[in-house]
Amino acid sequence: MELNDVKIVLKKPIFPVSAPLQKYLRAYQRDAKLPVTYNDLLQFNESFPIMDKNGKDSLWEGPIYPNDRIEDIHNGLKVIYANLKASGNLRIVQHKYIDKIEYCTFGNTHPFRIRIVNRLNDVYDYFYVKRADASRIYGLELEEILSPNQVNYLVDRETLIEEHIAGIPGDVFSKSYLHKPEYNPTRIAKEFVKFNERCLVMLLGDMRSYNFVMQITPDFDDIQFRIRAIDFDQQFYEGNIKVYQPQFFKENFPYVKLGMEQLTDKTYLQYQQEEKSSILHCVRSERHRLADLRDVSNTEVLTSQENIIQLKEGMAAHFDDTNYLACKTMTDVIELNIKNIIRQVKL
Template sequence: MDLKEIDDVRISRKKPIYPVAAGLTKYLRIYQRDAKLPICYSDLLNFSETVPVMDKDGNDTYWETPLYPPHLQDNLYEGLKVVYAVLKASGNIRVVEHKVIDRIEYCAFGNTKPFRVRIINRLNDVYDYFYIKRADASRIYGLELEEILSPNQVNYLVDRSTLVEEHIVGIPGDVFVKNGLLTPEYNHTRVAKEFVKFNERCIISLLGDMRAYNFVMQITPDFDDFQFRIRAIDFDQQFYEGNPRVYMPQYFKENFPLVKLAMDHLNEKTVRQYQQEERSSIVHRVRSERHRIRDLRDASKLQVLSTPENIKQLREGYGSFFNDQAYLKCESMTDIVELNVKNVIRQVKL
């Protein structure tokens, strides 16, 4: 991570949706990510019109409230309660006995055009969210790599062309950048440290487009300070783009306040230290999940996940970035991720 070099990265066009191939379907079944759901993504598309969702300040949120005919809405809501029970409690319907679907929201802005569902407990008004999306193989591989290579756990299910995801709690990155950095109680060095580690994880796992609004900041009070964790919430640009900087959050203008924070509070020696810490953590995770990451690699090699032009551009870019000609032999995005992980293991052993 070169803190002295700041740029802005633009993504030229929206990534296509890649269907879930047979190899990935088998992987999902082995690792219990598949499910039989009463509601599929296409069922939620049967709305007649939508109403824009505005925030408390009257600004457009890019979400819309779909309006369903009454005879469809009741069935949808009951089905969504079952989906929530399958996602959160292995299908135990008792967890939704006192819950109701409060609202459904739709976002045509995202790649997978997600639906966000709010479910609320009638007894105490406690609510939760979950998401229904089109199943995109790239996104699913991103979720799996997040589970394996990061310190975070993800909860999702796939039923053919439908993807269901648990809500990831946290302060939206753009909101934190705008307001959280002004909080005097927060240790800015700890925030900068977490951004360096997050940047390193994205480079290794090829998680792209991590602008501030595509991740959240999780803040945990400790006995003498606050701990920070950046968590990705958008995996639509998982190893598709050919520009290496797409996988380096430091180059997005939306993240400039975090880059500046790192420049102000860290030096090159501490940056390298935090990068090494993250690499060591990744090695421990890979060793404990070596069978799973092998199966994921084998599944991903069986289907197209990017274009030949993007693969060529990225292998050349990573070869230059890491000064390693071995990248030029990579034939797929999977090969590049695998080489990234192998290099991390070699570096930690040195």
């Protein structure tokens, strides 16, 4: 593993949801008619800063809405939660109330974070209301199709609803949990190798430690780890190949260092191969959906021509494969990644 800090200089633009993408979302039950939109939530009079437990600015704000709008907004958000979690069955929100609406001014999509609470037992959950961004939606779909993780989201024109992905933020885990004696460091290093491989195949960029979470599952004889992406803003936009390799971000150095300490070249290659086999299994299971997604994304402009040229040249050099130079879109690059995996796994 290597470390060579990568910087993303320019902010990625928001790409609107096209008619072909909307049709795809409808075909795979991702579209919905929502009673509250992202723009509705923007109609607040003022806001107050939200501090974290240490008294520092969390970069989230508490919006204050007009009194005559609060009830409609809260009721609409409960309907959205029912759509997201139970196909619109309102019985699941019968005893729930909206506890908090928080607005983030950091990041591309400026999300709203909604906390919903069950008044019978105080158990709470979160979900997010965001400005719909086509490249982010493609990232969510590729995560659903090619990774071992399921993602739950809905789209209504300019509004994107996302389920909360539970886990320990990667930066928090590296500082406070990484070296706990009961955790097997090799298992953590193995998971980072697999995550790194998956991001490059899917062209999921900017996976710095605060953009993924670590999920911990006790097993009968050990503890299992899984890294899950929680931010898909930088899906196949940048031209620098290193943006799609988490190992090159300085924020991930603790994971890189752990891998260098715990893994040999042989085991590193073994875990890469395991992830490729897992991706191949997903491709075989979801080949029709993947083909539909490819056909739609190949009709869209989701990055600059300069970025496509830079990336395909970087991929050609990285894999020593001149076939990448014939790619015309970012989708072509992903498709060639998958074809190469199919050839390699069959060998």
